Amino acid sequence: MTSQHTAPRATSAPAVVVLDVNETLSDMAPLASRFEELGASPLLAATWFAAVLRDGFALAAAGGSAPFAQVGAEVLRTLLADENLDRGLDDAVDHVMSGFVELEVHPDVPDGLRALAAGGLRVVTLSNGSASVARQLLTRAGVAQHLELMLSVEDAGVWKPAPGAYEYAARRCGVDVADLMLVAVHPWDVDGAARAGLRTAWVNRTGSRYPAHFGRPDVEVASLAQLGGRLGSRPRGPA
Amino acid sequence: MTSQHTAPRATSAPAVVVLDVNETLSDMAPLASRFEELGASPLLAATWFAAVLRDGFALAAAGGSAPFAQVGAEVLRTLLADENLDRGLDDAVDHVMSGFVELEVHPDVPDGLRALAAGGLRVVTLSNGSASVARQLLTRAGVAQHLELMLSVEDAGVWKPAPGAYEYAARRCGVDVADLMLVAVHPWDVDGAARAGLRTAWVNRTGSRYPAHFGRPDVEVASLAQLGGRLGSRPRGPA
Numbered sequence: 001m002t003s004q005h006t007a008p009r010a011t012s013a014p015a016v017v018v019l020d021v022n023e024t025l026s027d028m029a030p031l032a033s034r035f036e037e038l039g040a041s042p043l044l045a046a047t048w049f050a051a052v053l054r055d056g057f058a059l060a061a062a063g064g065s066a067p068f069a070q071v072g073a074e075v076l077r078t079l080l081a082d083e084n085l086d087r088g089l090d091d092a093v094d095h096v097m098s099g100f101v102e103l104e105v106h107p108d109v110p111d112g113l114r115a116l117a118a119g120g121l122r123v124v125t126l127s128n129g130s131a132s133v134a135r136q137l138l139t140r141a142g143v144a145q146h147l148e149l150m151l152s153v154e155d156a157g158v159w160k161p162a163p164g165a166y167e168y169a170a171r172r173c174g175v176d177v178a179d180l181m182l183v184a185v186h187p188w189d190v191d192g193a194a195r196a197g198l199r200t201a202w203v204n205r206t207g208s209r210y211p212a213h214f215g216r217p218d219v220e221v222a223s224l225a226q227l228g229g230r231l232g233s234r235p236r237g238p239a
Numbered sequence: 240m241t242s243q244h245t246a247p248r249a250t251s252a253p254a255v256v257v258l259d260v261n262e263t264l265s266d267m268a269p270l271a272s273r274f275e276e277l278g279a280s281p282l283l284a285a286t287w288f289a290a291v292l293r294d295g296f297a298l299a300a301a302g303g304s305a306p307f308a309q310v311g312a313e314v315l316r317t318l319l320a321d322e323n324l325d326r327g328l329d330d331a332v333d334h335v336m337s338g339f340v341e342l343e344v345h346p347d348v349p350d351g352l353r354a355l356a357a358g359g360l361r362v363v364t365l366s367n368g369s370a371s372v373a374r375q376l377l378t379r380a381g382v383a384q385h386l387e388l389m390l391s392v393e394d395a396g397v398w399k400p401a402p403g404a405y406e407y408a409a410r411r412c413g414v415d416v417a418d419l420m421l422v423a424v425h426p427w428d429v430d431g432a433a434r435a436g437l438r439t440a441w442v443n444r445t446g447s448r449y450p451a452h453f454g455r456p457d458v459e460v461a462s463l464a465q466l467g468g469r470l471g472s473r474p475r476g477p478a
Contacts, residue, residue: 041280041282043280043282043283043286044282046286047282047285047286047289050286050289050290050293051289051293053293053297054289054290054292054293054296054427055426055427055450055452055453057293057296057297057299057300058292058296058400058427058430058431058453059427059430059452059453060296060300061296061299061300061397061398061400061401061431062400062401062402062427062430062431062434062435063402063434064430064434064454066452070451070452071450071452074450074451074452075450077448077450078447078448078450081447081448158300159300161297161300161301162300162301163301163302187294188293188294188297188298188301191297191298191301191303192297192300192301195301195302195303196301208317208320209316209317209320211294211310211313211314211316211317212309212313213294213298213305213309213310213313214294214297214298215303
């Protein structure tokens with residue numbers, strides 16, 4: 001019987017940590033109030049976000065792509081058309097979309113980013129949304145300096161979880177996909193990244209269960225702050 | 240100037256009409272009551288269906304697949320876990336899923352199928368769900384005899400709107416994709432079918448708007464019954 005002196009693959013530090021943005025870094029809870037302020041049910045926020053991803057993923061599966069902001073506004077327009085709103089449809093769509101770009105990060109995000117950076121890890125974002133929304137979000141939180149790159153699938157030509165989106169991130173980082181660890185709250189992102197050859201971490205802030213139809217993450221943490229501790233430091237050279 | 244004696248491509252009769260099943264043939268409105276009967280909001284029905292498609296399309300974009308019934312139950316389990324239900328989670332999931340397989344067709348469906356069959360068109364179904372659910376639905380409505388085949392993406396290995404799903408239908412029908420017309424209420428299905436080379440018809444029963452991020456259908460009708468009139472009859476031989 002031989003012994004393995006290497007650390008377990010799942011918890012050794014990757015070259016680059018690739019953070020999802022929407023809901024992984026941003027707290028989307030305030031969006032529900034935006035719907036309520038229009039006179040619609042706050043429950044529509046979850047329906048809207050699921051339908052936006054549904055349409056973006058449909059395009060990805062069929063070989064197309066569209067900007068997140070366009071899909072977001074179009075889905076809202078359909079969803080809100082049947083509601084008894086306190087204002088016109090254009091204004092209502094703007095009210096929700098402007099709420100989306102004004103979200104704040106989850107409370108654990110600043111410490112989490114600092115811990116990852118302190119461990120010597122390269123940290124980037126990869127969003128199905130625009131890079132500018134990610135930049136504004138992280139700048140407002142005062143942590144943009146910990147990010148080496150803020151990437152958007154708009155430059156990849158296809159949304160996550162299609163493999164081309166993750167391969168684009170690897171190219172931009174100048175490493176192999178196997179040197180990336182995708183970090184997300186969404187099981188579909190974890191599954192897609194793993195199929196594309198990345199290592200994966202699932203951030204499960206709410207004690208949720210992981211759906212059986214998606215491949216499991218290499219690492220599960222309850223917060224971004226916990227992730228730094230799990231991954232440890234990146235060695236700067238040979239031991 | 241030459242004149243074209245053929246009918247316009249968009250409205251000439253295709254060799255085979257390929258009908259989507261969930262929501263295109265089945266009326267999903269009663270599902271909202273199933274959620275209400277559990278003590279949950281009826282609005283969760285729309286969130287659930289959008290999230291099921293989101294997850295199935297994510298798998299399609301990433302190169303995987305899972306049975307509709309499994310994804311449906313798993314998404315329900317996550318969605319209902321936070322609700323204050325009148326019964327246990329397993330029973331609650333069963334209550335919604337059994338409602339799903341007991342849906343009825345929309346009122347315009349029987350006449351629509353009869354009109355298509357009377358026009359000499361071959362008619363098949365292609366569902367992201369199982370073939371048995373489609374068979375039960377159409378048998379209950381007394382119109383199963385008008386369908387030549389009831390196809391499921393479970394045998395294609397990938398969900399619509401990935402091209403492989405439509406190509407599978409063409410193979411099973413023994414025709415080229417260009418000889419198929421996909422008929423659906425869902426713009427994502429219309430868009431995916433068009434990208435795969437099929438002709439398309441959008442059934443818009445609710446006077447909804449078509450989202451700008453998806454390619455437009457060749458034909459738009461307000462009901463399945465209207466479609467037969469738009470397509471006309473299939474010539475049986477050379478004129």
